Amino acid sequence: MKPVFAKIMEGAEVATYATKVIRRPAFSTEFHFHNACQMTYIVQSEGKRIIGDSVGSFASDELTFVGPGLPHVWHNAISNQPDVPSHSTKESRSLALYIEPKQMTSVLGHFFPTHKFESFLTLSKRGLLFKGRAKEQLKQRLEQIVKLEYGFEKTRLLLEIIELMIKTDEFDYLSSAGYTHNYNPGDTNKIDYIFKFVFDNYTRGIQLDQVAEISNMSKHSFCRYFKSRTQKTFVQFVNEVRISESCRLIAENNQQITNIAYACGFNSLSNFNKIFKSIKGVTPSKYKMLLRQ
Structure with a gap:
């Protein structure tokens, strides 16, 4: 963006x-x-x-x-x-x-x-x-x-x-220690469009090929461009958006973890648990338990 x-x-x-x-x-x-x-x-x-x-x-x-x-x-x-x-x-x-x-x-x-x-x-x-x-x-x-x-x-x-x-x-x-951005006024609107596309479509399957195409870039060029600007891969960014939404849902309602995983765009519970723990440091169930202590 x-x-x-x-x-x-x-x-x-x-x-x-x-x-x-x-x-x-x-x-x-x-x-x-x-x-x-x-x-x-x-x-x-x-x-x-x-x-x-x-x-x-x-x-x-x-x-x-x-x-x-x-x-x-x-x-x-x-x-x-x-x-x-x-x-x-x-x-x-x-x-x-x-x-x-x-x-x-x-x-x-x-x-x-x-x-x-x-x-x-x-x-x-x-x-x-x-x-x-x-x-x-x-x-x-x-x-x-x-x-x-x-x-x-x-x-x-x-x-x-x-x-x-x-x-x-x-x-x-909120931001990482030592974070500095690599953006410059000469950037196009492509990344801005991509971020908002993800925000509005994270509940669905988002394919890298699709995003590269609508950005009018090859997949390789898009991946390099996105990471150079955001300091993270596109997949990592999508997962962070989905996990942030899952945390909100866990905190605000009594849905089953499985239902939350699918509502946030994950295609399997095991994949959701793995990515959730890699980002938050605990499993979704443990996260839910800690919120209620």
């Missing part, structure tokens, strides 16, 4: 930070990156997301923070195919806070040393998924800050958000 460099803060009333309330029938933007840091709270929606090299599912009440230059996308396009599950039966809503790291560091530097803030920015380049009490505190302030016009109160809330993020350890990393 081609990540587009986005000038998020361009035209903003205050260049150091900006807030946004997003309401759409579905989230389906291009895979992109920008210099600004981005906090995103999913008010209502569910689907698939990519942050760096992390491929997973997202749902309502998720709070993430994406550091500068880290490619990302949330996707849940409405499906017109009756046998493909739609994640967009309701309006998708999210809240976003954008912070320009260089400008913010400069501003804060007038008042106190910024080494803790800069260390946090380095950590955030892996993408952070907040949890626990910290998530609730950050969510509360984000819900308040998006309602305010620019001024003292809005800036006070911003500083509280920054302080909370710096001090907490209640988060999980």
